[in-house]
C-alpha cells in the first residue's frame with residue numbers, strides 16, 4: 581500500500597499504515613501558518629480491500645464543524661469525483677471505502693489544478709472579447725492572471741469577479757469556469773446584452789501559490805489574503821496589492837468575491853450592511869440582486885448565512901467590505917458549500933464542480949437585471 585501527495589495541490593502526511601482498515605494520516609498545516617483542512621492524496625495497492633482511512637488531527641482543523649455531515653470526494657480518473665462514506669467522532673475523520681481500482685485519489689473537494697487554471701486563461705483569450713494579462717507576481721513569483729472581457733467605454737459599468745483568495749475553496753474555480761463559458765458565449769443573448777453595458781475584470785485564481793501548495797486558507801507567506809484589503813503589503817500579500825492597484829485604475833461598480841464555506845450546507849452571500857457608507861440605494865440594489873438570483877437558480881438562497889453585521893461594524897480588511905466601502909458599490913462574498921445544498925441534495929456527488937459551474941453561469945442573468953442600476 582502506498583500513500584502520496586507530492587503533486588499540485590496535494591496535502592497529507594502518513595502516520596502509520598499497518599493494515600487496510602487502519603490507515604492513519606494527518607493533514608499538513610498551511611505554509612507558514614497553523615491553519616489546515618484541505619487534503620488531497622493518492623492511495624495505491626488497494627483494489628477490492630475495504631479501507632478505513634483515519635485523519636487523526638481532524639479536530640484541530642480550521643473549522644472542525646465542517647466535518648459534521650461531510651463526505652469526502654474520491655476519483656479514479658480525476659475527472660469524475662464521487663462522495664464516499666465519511667464519519668467524524670469529534671476527534672478523528674474516518675473515510676470508509678472499498679476501491680474498485682488499484683489507485684484512487686481522495687480530497688476535501690474536487691481539486692482544480694494550476695495547469696487547468698492556465699488552460700482556462702488561455703482558452704478564454706481566444707475569444708475576441710477577452711484579453712489575458714498578468715498584473716504582477718505572487719510571493720513565489722507566479723503570474724497573477726487577469727482576464728478583461730468586453731470593450732471598455734465611457735459609460736460601461738466595471739464588474740470585478742475574483743476567486744480562490746482561500747486556495748482550498750476549489751469550488752470557486754468551477755464557478756468561474758461556468759461564469760466565463762457563458763460570458764464568452766456570443767450566442768447567449770443575456771451575455772451579449774450584459775457586455776453592451778459592462779466590462780468584466782475576472783481573476784480566476786487570486787492565490788495560485790496557496791493552491792499549488794495544498795493550503796486551505798493562506799498564500800506562500802502564510803497570509804490570509806481576505807484580511808489584507810485595507811492595507812495590502814507588496815511583500816506579504818502582493819496578490820491583493822496588485823489587484824487593488826488595478827481596481828483603483830479601472831474603478832469598480834460591482835465586485836463579487838467567490839468562496840466556499842466549510843460549515844453551512846447552502847449557497848449564500850455575505851453582504852455589506854456593516855460598511856460605513858451603506859445606504860438605501862445599496863440596500864435596494866442588494867435586495868434586487870438576491871431576489872433575481874433566487875428566481876433564476878434555486879441553488880441560491882438567503883435564509884441561511886452568516887448573519888448581518890451591525891451598522892458600522894463590518895471588518896474592512898475583508899475584500900467585499902473594503903471594496904464596497906472604497907468604491908461605494910455593491911460588493912458581495914459568494915459562499916458555496918463543501919458538503920451539499922441541503923435544500924436540493926445529491927447524495928452521489930454532494931455539492932459538485934457541475935453545480936458550481938451552473939451557479940457561476942446563472943449569476944450573469946442576475947447581473948443583467950441590475951446592471952443599469954449599478955452605482
Ligand SMILES: [Zn+2]
Pocket residue numbers: 746749839840
Ligand atoms: Zn473563503
